Amino acid sequence: MVKKDLSITFLGVKFPNPFCLSSSPVGNDYDMCKKAYDCGWGGIVFKTIGPKSYVINEVSPRFDTLTKEAEPFVGFKNMEQIAEHSLEENLADLARLKKEYPDKVLIASIMGNSEETWEDLARKVTEAGADMIEMNLSCPQMTSHAMGSDVGTNAELCKRYCEAVKRGSKLPMMAKMTPNITDMVPVAKACLEGGADGIAAINTIKSICNIDLDKKIGMPIVNGKSAISGYSGKAVKPVALRFIQQMRTAIPNLEVSGIGGCETWEDAAEFILVGSKTIQVTTAIMQYGYRIVEDLCNGLMHYMEEQHVDHLEQLVGKANKNIIPAEELDRDYIVYPSIDKEKCVGCGRCYISCYDGAHQAMEWDEESRRPSCNHDKCVGCLLCGHVCPVGAISKGEVVFKKTAKPGRKVQDVRL
Amino acid sequence: MSEKYLKEYEAGYTPKLVMEEASRCLLCHDAPCSKACPAGTDPAKFIRSVRFKNFKGAAETVRINNILGAICARVCPTERYCQLGCSRSGIDKPIDIGRIQRYVTDYEDCLKMDILEKKASNGKKVAVVGSGPAGLSIAGLLALEGCSVVVFEKDAKAGGYMRYGMPEYRLPSSVVDKEIKRIQKLGVEIRTSTKVEDLKKLQKEYDAVVLAVGHSKGKMLPMFEGHRFVKTAVDFLHDCKKKKGNVKVPDNVLVIGGGDVAMDVVTTLKLLGVKQVTDVVYETFSEFKASKKELMGAQEQGVSIMDGFVPVSLKGKTVRFTHRFVPSEVKVKADLIILAVGQATEAGAFGLEVNKLQEVEKVEGNLFTCGDIYKGGEKTVVYAVRSAKEVAYKVKKYLGGK
Numbered sequence: 001m002v003k004k005d006l007s008i009t010f011l012g013v014k015f016p017n018p019f020c021l022s023s024s025p026v027g028n029d030y031d032m033c034k035k036a037y038d039c040g041w042g043g044i045v046f047k048t049i050g051p052k053s054y055v056i057n058e059v060s061p062r063f064d065t066l067t068k069e070a071e072p073f074v075g076f077k078n079m080e081q082i083a084e085h086s087l088e089e090n091l092a093d094l095a096r097l098k099k100e101y102p103d104k105v106l107i108a109s110i111m112g113n114s115e116e117t118w119e120d121l122a123r124k125v126t127e128a129g130a131d132m133i134e135m136n137l138s139c140p141q142m143t144s145h146a147m148g149s150d151v152g153t154n155a156e157l158c159k160r161y162c163e164a165v166k167r168g169s170k171l172p173m174m175a176k177m178t179p180n181i182t183d184m185v186p187v188a189k190a191c192l193e194g195g196a197d198g199i200a201a202i203n204t205i206k207s208i209c210n211i212d213l214d215k216k217i218g219m220p221i222v223n224g225k226s227a228i229s230g231y232s233g234k235a236v237k238p239v240a241l242r243f244i245q246q247m248r249t250a251i252p253n254l255e256v257s258g259i260g261g262c263e264t265w266e267d268a269a270e271f272i273l274v275g276s277k278t279i280q281v282t283t284a285i286m287q288y289g290y291r292i293v294e295d296l297c298n299g300l301m302h303y304m305e306e307q308h309v310d311h312l313e314q315l316v317g318k319a320n321k322n323i324i325p326a327e328e329l330d331r332d333y334i335v336y337p338s339i340d341k342e343k344c345v346g347c348g349r350c351y352i353s354c355y356d357g358a359h360q361a362m363e364w365d366e367e368s369r370r371p372s373c374n375h376d377k378c379v380g381c382l383l384c385g386h387v388c389p390v391g392a393i394s395k396g397e398v399v400f401k402k403t404a405k406p407g408r409k410v411q412d413v414r415l
Numbered sequence: 416m417s418e419k420y421l422k423e424y425e426a427g428y429t430p431k432l433v434m435e436e437a438s439r440c441l442l443c444h445d446a447p448c449s450k451a452c453p454a455g456t457d458p459a460k461f462i463r464s465v466r467f468k469n470f471k472g473a474a475e476t477v478r479i480n481n482i483l484g485a486i487c488a489r490v491c492p493t494e495r496y497c498q499l500g501c502s503r504s505g506i507d508k509p510i511d512i513g514r515i516q517r518y519v520t521d522y523e524d525c526l527k528m529d530i531l532e533k534k535a536s537n538g539k540k541v542a543v544v545g546s547g548p549a550g551l552s553i554a555g556l557l558a559l560e561g562c563s564v565v566v567f568e569k570d571a572k573a574g575g576y577m578r579y580g581m582p583e584y585r586l587p588s589s590v591v592d593k594e595i596k597r598i599q600k601l602g603v604e605i606r607t608s609t610k611v612e613d614l615k616k617l618q619k620e621y622d623a624v625v626l627a628v629g630h631s632k633g634k635m636l637p638m639f640e641g642h643r644f645v646k647t648a649v650d651f652l653h654d655c656k657k658k659k660g661n662v663k664v665p666d667n668v669l670v671i672g673g674g675d676v677a678m679d680v681v682t683t684l685k686l687l688g689v690k691q692v693t694d695v696v697y698e699t700f701s702e703f704k705a706s707k708k709e710l711m712g713a714q715e716q717g718v719s720i721m722d723g724f725v726p727v728s729l730k731g732k733t734v735r736f737t738h739r740f741v742p743s744e745v746k747v748k749a750d751l752i753i754l755a756v757g758q759a760t761e762a763g764a765f766g767l768e769v770n771k772l773q774e775v776e777k778v779e780g781n782l783f784t785c786g787d788i789y790k791g792g793e794k795t796v797v798y799a800v801r802s803a804k805e806v807a808y809k810v811k812k813y814l815g816g817k
Contacts, residue, residue, distance in 0.1 A: 069466065070435035345505025348444025364444060389441050390506060 004301035010277040011172035017042035022280030023109035039290040043105030048082035051117035075235035098129035115164040122168030138178035138203030141229040152178035155190035162194025176200040198255035204230025237261030248275035265299025275317035332404035334380030338396030350384035417660025447500030454800040474523035488516035492706035537561035547575020549786025550627035552803030558601040630758035648755035665750035672755030678709035685716035
């Protein structure tokens, strides 16, 4: 039975493990959060609390999913806005949770619509007992343009609001970024200048998941119409990792809470390796429940054991230096596929993909129904390896291009 | 008592499950399944259509290639054909092609799709004798070519063995009805309860005559002849189907035979509530003729199966068997004995030389044979469809069509 210390300190606050609910429908009230803590979540970002004047009125239905073949959905579209309960109720829930779970981390997500409201909310959640504040500068489905992702793309405004929050509270604070922007770095920098201690990324991506083909309306259909709203789930993980990597490269030692499609301990490890100290989850919980934290924690412990590390800290950002600009990559060699004829079941998918999607290097023996690679044509893209359903194709012989300097060596190649 | 017999044994896929199964398919480059289908139904193509959510396109592929697609989906011994070479077997188990095909044809049915389009009339008249799988298929195929086709059927309903042989739990009559309706919609006229007496006369009245009377007669072994408690499988299954399972059967039945027909008989008996069903089979399990699916179905129902035994004598209602390889004998006493030891054609009744019929598909003049009569090929629906395609081509050429 593996036992590893999963605790980690993020923005000066010690988390029993890095897994948190993200600010969303999964942390809507006291009862839900209590169950999540009991299931083993290390922290909770309570569903975003807004100003008293902003009345939440949700649509029905409000979700949509992107599916592929018979897979459970890979992407999730959500139209829900911020907390629907009254400010008083939310604050009371925060207070009760902190009192009953002093060792767990409680983060208040807030969203104002003016410097005054940001400052006021910061003060109130601090009084309620929150350990940390997350500024929601990024919800893409707000019904007010003074709130949400429209704010998050305006660096100057973000900075001013961060300053306001810092006036209202001395708690550690992270600013939650919108991915609906080309470059997140200027906004992140502005937030840090405004007093943010760390960054949470990413919020959801503006999306249209599906369109009803008969009615010609986006999904979900809300009394005859639909709207663009936030997309999350496994499908957005690559986008999240990219933004985090870019911020960690541009802003040394930036403390990040990673968000975006974490479902398994492997996803979590990836977020950690690109520099996240905590990982926030929603979509996977909506799909499978709070219980997923068991395998997130246990799987991560096993990974730590395999990596011979005793503290998660040792893994944070370990991949950052290995992700470099494309122009700096080694372009001196090609690697040919190696085909395991024993494993091969003869489906010919590598042949089809190589012909139709690559360089016509894979040859097909009609008799034996087995592929072979023509090295004269192969460019070493290894598309074949990605489409093989049985993993029979891996990297094979490495050959240097004529343009390569003599004596070159290749250490590590993997598809 | 007949309730279990009347209910289709295997449930159809739900949309989710059919996608799951289609996603297991490796989408082979030169798919062995499509090469192996005797009728050329092209499972690789229709499974790919399912995989890419084109159910209508999948239905078109099945129907255009196999005029009895919904029936084949249910009764085809796919493990011997399309599923035999399935590349997925290299990973775990073959794709359940029959069941995907059933989903696709059920979909076609639900949407009332009209896929087949016939050519303009070519003024040629064709008579088809027999409305089993071969007769119906070739009638439909020739109607598509623009021929005016009349099918003669001696029984009260069309369908032949599909109607009166295959048990209801495996092939519901409603499915047969729908397939026949599709063929009638192409303009094929089916004259039931019409026995053809004079083949020569038919040959004069029509531009071409196709004899598709199949193997409709159950074989009897000499020692069992003349006993009231002995029946052929063909007669027994016919009776069950006709009476919708409301048949009287004793509590202890012996079945002799180990092909798919024998499996149909023993499973039917169990579904009808017969307590003791004993099946004695000439082949040993390693040489078994019935498909594994049917064998497993029978075993699931609790049939006692003894393999490798040959019947040697009958005394009263007791049959003595000896084993083919082991010095061993067994005596089974039963109140009803059903023989499922093969079938023969009744084509001889037309004054034709059966041996000669087995050799050729074009007999003489404008007379052709189609389906089980021809000795090549297996006695399955899918082979009947294949034969119909081949013979239809020959008839078309004979009639001067392009």
